[in-house]
Every structure is written in C-alpha cells, then in structure tokens.
Amino acid sequence: MIEVLIGSGQVPEYSHPGDAGADLHAAEAVELAPGARATVGTGVSIALPDGFVGFVVPRSGLAAKHGITIVNSPGTVDAGYRGEIRVTLLNTDTSAAYSIAIGDRIAQLIVQPVTRARFIPVERLPGSERGESGFGSTGYSTPSTSIGDRT
Numbered sequence: 001m002i003e004v005l006i007g008s009g010q011v012p013e014y015s016h017p018g019d020a021g022a023d024l025h026a027a028e029a030v031e032l033a034p035g036a037r038a039t040v041g042t043g044v045s046i047a048l049p050d051g052f053v054g055f056v057v058p059r060s061g062l063a064a065k066h067g068i069t070i071v072n073s074p075g076t077v078d079a080g081y082r083g084e085i086r087v088t089l090l091n092t093d094t095s096a097a098y099s100i101a102i103g104d105r106i107a108q109l110i111v112q113p114v115t116r117a118r119f120i121p122v123e124r125l126p127g128s129e130r131g132e133s134g135f136g137s138t139g140y141s142t143p144s145t146s147i148g149d150r151t
Contacts, residue, residue, distance in 0.1 A: 007027070
C-alpha cells in the first residue's frame with residue numbers, strides 16, 4: 001500500500017490486471033512543439049516505504065504513435081521524496097506538435113523493491129567472461145533482404 005497525496009491530479013491506476021505500471025495523468029495542459037520538451041505536473045505526491053523505489057517510464061502508445069518519450073527515463077522517485085511527481089516529456093517528432101490535455105495519461109509509475117549496495121574500495125576487480133567490453137560488445141543483428149538470413 002502506498003499513500004498518495006492528490007493536489008490537482010488523479011490517483012495513479014493500473015489499466016489492466018497484471019500491469020506493471022500505473023498510469024500517471026497530466027495535471028496541466030501543455031503544447032509540445034516539434035523537438036521540444038516540457039516538464040509536466042501530475043498533481044500526485046507519494047510516500048514510498050523504505051526499501052522501495054518508483055520508476056517513471058514512457059507510455060509505449062505515446063512513443064509509437066506520436067514520438068513522445070521521457071527525457072530522463074526512467075525517472076527515479078526515491079522513498080524519501082515527498083514532492084509532486086513531474087514528468088519531463090520530449091516530442092521527438094520533427095514536424096508535428098503534440099497537445100497534452102489535463103487528465104491525459106502521460107507516463108507510467110513502476111514501484112519495485114530496491115536493494116542497497118555496500119561499496120567497498122579494492123585494488124583490482126575479479127575477472128569475468130565479459131571483462132571490460134562495453135557498448136556494442138555483444139554485437140547486433142541487421143535486417144536482411146531474405147527471410148531466415150539474419151546475422
């Protein structure tokens with residue numbers, strides 16, 4: 001159970017049984033010009049218990065249909081934070097503006113347990129199969145022109 005303070009927004013809610021993310025709604029109207037970003041209030045503040053974190057993530061439909069995403073995704077809501085959850089949206093469409101009305105679903109909130117790590121300085125790290133290989137080190141697949149010919 002999570003305590004929710006509603007300023008001018010709506011209580012986060014799950015659209016379907018089994019959904020991982022609860023919908024967050026806009027508490028203000030915003031016009032996102034092509035390529036523009038804006039921080040949009042939800043009117044919602046929550047009190048997460050210690051040992052939990054909230055992640056604010058994009059809605060797949062907004063991203064796929066309109067190019068609307070979240071700049072700092074996932075946004076992190078720490079257990080000690082009591083302010084309004086605000087979402088920094090970005091319109092990735094280069095030609096069309098996007099209007100957000102009060103009450104529109106603009107993001108999802110995923111609540112998860114979190115483990116706190118204890119960081120211990122050492123002189124060297126133990127080896128691993130991956131080692132120091134980083135970005136792109138596992139390769140990628142490219143679309144091919146014939147069916148069944150993927151690399």
